Amino acid sequence: MLEIGALNSLQTDKKSASLLQSYKVRDEVLQGETSIEPILDSIPAGIIIIDEATHEIIDLNKAALEMLGVPKKYVVGKICYNFICPSDKGKCPITDLGQEVDKSERILLKAGKEKVPILKSVKKSFWNGRRCLIESFIDISDRKKMENQLRSMVDEWQKTFDAISDFIFILDKDFRIVKVNQSLCMALGKNQEELIGKKCFEVLHGTSEAWHNCPYKKTLATGNGAVELVDDPRLGTLLVSNSPIFDENGNLLGAVHVAKNMSEIKMLEKELQQKNKILDLIAENIHAGLVIVSRDFHILWANKVQEEKKGCKLEGKLCYSIFMGRDSLCPECPVEEVFKTGKDEVRREVFVEDCGGKSEWIEIFASPIRDENGKIVAAMELVIPITARKEMELKLKQYSENLEELVKKRTEELLEAELRASILLEEASVGIAVIQHDGKIVFVNKRLLQLSGYSEDEILGHHYEEFVDKKYHDLAMNLLLKKLQGMPPLITEIELIAKNGERIPVEMSGSLIKYKGYPAIVVILRDIRERKLLQKQLLEIERLKAICDLALIVGHDLRNPLQAIANAAYIIRKEISNDKISERIMQALKVIQDSIQYSDKIARDLRDFAMTEPPKLEKLDINALVNEALAQIEVPTNIEVITKLGNVPKIYADKYMLKKIFVNLFMNGIQAMEKDGGVLSVSTRKRGGFVEITFEDTGVGIPEENLKKLFTSIFTTKAKGMGIGLLICKKF
Template sequence: MDELIESKPIPTNWMQQINQLFEVCFNHTNASVAVIDLHHQIVHVNKAYENMFGWTNDEVFEKCLKTVPAHEVERVKNIHSHVILHDKAQSYEAHKLRKNGDSFCASMTVSPLKDSEGHIFAFVEVVKDISDRRMEVVKLKESEERYRTLVELSPEPIFVYSDSKIVYANQAAFKLVGARSDDRLLEKLTLEFIHPDERNEFESQIAHLLKENKPSDIFEKRILRMDNQLINVEIRAVPVEYFGKPSIQLLCRDITHRKVMESIVRERDEEYRRMLKLLPEPIIVHQESIICYINDIGLRLLGAQDPSEIIGRNMFEFVHSDFHETIKERVKAVSLVDNYIPFIELKLLGLHGNPIAIEASSVVLHNYLERPVIQTVLRDISDRKTAEELLRQSEKLSVVGQLAAGIAHEIRNPLTSLVGFLQLIRSAPPQKRLEYADIMLAELNRINGIVNEFMLISKPQSSKIEVKNISDIISNVVSLLQPQALLHNVEIQFESIEDTVYRVKGDEGQLKQVFINLLKNSLEAMPTGGKIDIVLQRLGKRRISIRLKDNGVGVAEELLPRLGDPFFTTKEEGTGLGLMVCCRIIEAHQGSIRIQSKVGEGTAIEIELPCVL
């Protein structure tokens, strides 16, 4: 470049001219401006230049090429030479260096500066920082490249069409319509692939889309592939510009398999509903206590004619209040397992308030909105409960007969005392008569108590659920059976913590029958005498244990599983119903009964019942 520069004397007034130029332009513009002499040295800069590069006017003097990265120096010199040769301004982009060493992308315009005679004696360089713009361009290119790659490699079919013709399709779109990459898919009419019955609707949807100029909702269409195979597709249409023309981008998804599966599920669901509807056992489906479904036999059980009488109502409307807490606990329990929970006995109320004895078991079908949908199977056990009540009454009569001897012996003693005191009263003085009368009243009260307990067992009673102290019930039974125990030379010892109330919810008469039957069995197992221990204790906060242990003849181990079966007995004159009735009563009270026995060592029976806090 030095060869191109003709050495001429610098005009004497050139600094004055520059100063005038700076005064007029440089100091009143936001553009970064520098004056550079023909030897590439900075002569003067304005304030904007100082702000951009970080150098002051004094610091930047004779530093033009130091603001240029080393690899750009030759290029800058060539541009200066080009401006001199052609006497014409030139613009270019290059990297510049700030005082702190930072590099930035800049746009420069280099213009020749002439003296009054028209000779070029310097350059004016206007610099613009285009780093942000260049970054945006780079980001835009990267974004376009990513989008292009994303669209091309997308597993979802994408079409773009303009003027009703397909102008772009990715590989997944080719595959969707059964086309090869070398097929002339582009420029085909879009409607060629829409099922004829749906073409008018499709055109209306697209016209509405163009009018609204916003993406459509997802809609379904049937598409005819190039091999004439019919498939189901979900489509979302989006208005776009493609090469400057208004176009429509179709985002597609093949849902043929899903539609087939939905059809199968609908068929299975219909079969399942029909099966539930015709099942011989009542079925109720409920969620958060609201009945969602009930089958035909369930309607008959509750005395309803139409599902609308039941569906949508709270199931607790049809459950006896005594079992509300039990139902709530069962719903919690079934949510924790993946199977049916065991049947328990409950009492329902029909549509007209009539009580219905049932058994119920439940299972979670599925979770809808994170809330379990529960199916409950019901069994009407009214007939069975009637038969069991008859069995209990039969067993009571059997117990009464066997207790008759002990009761008669126990009553005979006070009667003998009464007869003797009556004879004494005839000849006794008045003072003694009062004493004799008190003794006679005590004996009569004793007889009355025995007779009352005896009548409680013998007469039929309706089930009455109440909260009772189980300790009092056992004490009454022990008092009742004490005469028979004395006849067999058996000691009954009942242990219970004093001042502790063991409250249970149940039927007092039925519970008394259980303990009478069990104590009677123990008495009969000790013909030569022995001892029966009864221990009552808590098992945690919610259950209690009643343990009866005797030292009778015991039961062979292989016979233990059969104890409680109807009509199975180890006694010569037994009916085989007593223990079965006991088991059924305890189960009905949500309790359990376990039996352990060894021949020659005796039998231990443990009963667990839920307690009331």
């Protein structure tokens, strides 16, 4: 078996050449620093040059950039720890901990903090008069995956080896145990460490040398596998087989031994013999005929009862001839049906006459007899006399005919009433259940099954609290107790737990009934989800109407004083000469101007939110409108804007509304990346009969719990803003 380390060495060979080349070029770099960039980029391994004192990244080659997954301008000048290296500040393995990193397995942080395993070497040197660290590395992700796969394969092999119930062990040429499975360890009461290295005959048989009939002695002598039945005083009767192991030159190295414990098989053989004796006794003493018939309808065996009844030996005779006196198969022969259909049992009641003219009724049960492949090779007939039973059935029939007339009319009336009640219950538009005094459900109708998603078997016999939300248990219990005490009907709301976990609001009422002679409650459950949804929608409509009314008032009344403040600020700036105005006053005027602009934006947003005017459609160039919206926005320097505008047709739309949507979406993306920066992307393309505009950013994202609130009015997670931007987008 190959060891993991050996396989790792083989897997690394293909990358060793590129790593050695990187070391050679690195040494050349240390000797001369001119025209270095072409040399670095020619190296297939990653090269990064880092300032030793500040840990600032000075330069890196193309291979390193490809592994990091970011442009060079985002890397050069950055501090290496917690950027490309997972070590924290002050814990650098080379400069702080004094470690030597030479062909060591380390971790490289890619963009997005993805961790990549690498084989890394670091050497100290000088670069343009600065002490620096030159790191060279290669990606060993594939090797790591192969190592994990190999470990998994070894683990699976070991689990399989240990799971085999037979005793398995591997010996070398000196009879010493090299490998042993868990079954043998448990049988000997020892662990693997206690057995490996020991001679097999010492630990298995307690002898100083191999037994005379040892199969391994034969294998060592002949080079072939051997099998022997061995009676071991401790392990019982064993069937031992071995398979030789050879090296690549055909030299014998050892053998794999498999020892199957035959003690249990011998016990089973003994038990089988005893069971056969019991079956023979049953067959001979049963008060019924028992016959085994071949596929050509010859009798293979018959028990004593059947042979005494016919007065002769039956083996070899045709069944239809000896039993029925026929020259051909009996009509509706049960044995023939078993052969044709493969049914497990075919039953027939037959009236027969024997040779002496005596007649009787018999019942025949025919069953198939199959071989180990499931093929039917014969059939067994059990012949039971039923004449007495038939006579009794005839008498009972005569008695029952008199009773039938008496109960027929009443039965029809009861069935009709039961049918009407059943139809009413099953086809009702509400859920109906019957609950016993102990809380167990004994009846549910079709509508309740549809509502809950459960099958009838999953509900009947279960306590009703299993299907009611825990917070309503006391309420439901009080209602049922009041019903059992005969109090007037009550109606309340609870939540039903469906099979898929959904909480379904229902209106519950109930009445006291008698069920199978005992008091019970018939519970009516009405689904009120649609009513609840309509109530919620009505409240939201009323809330939005109030917000719209307020928005119109605020938007209108706010703009007049804003305009006055803006005019006053403008006059102040004109009246005060620039040489006399102080920096503090200038800042105060700027604050006033910014606040006016922000307040005006709020007023415009409120106006847009409350606006009910229909859109003014005109033919628009979407790509031009995207660029126009971008031109209105001040993009921070730490954010890169990427536009991918496809060849799309002009569309009819309201320019103001569409531009407002674009600006709001751009601003949301920028605000999500203000702190750490990122990339803002917008693309257009034709899709079917539509134009698709996609906005993307690499910001912090939206928490799961806020996704459902995106288009909720007056909802925001920002320090500034009213939370109506996306709502305006949706409204437009």
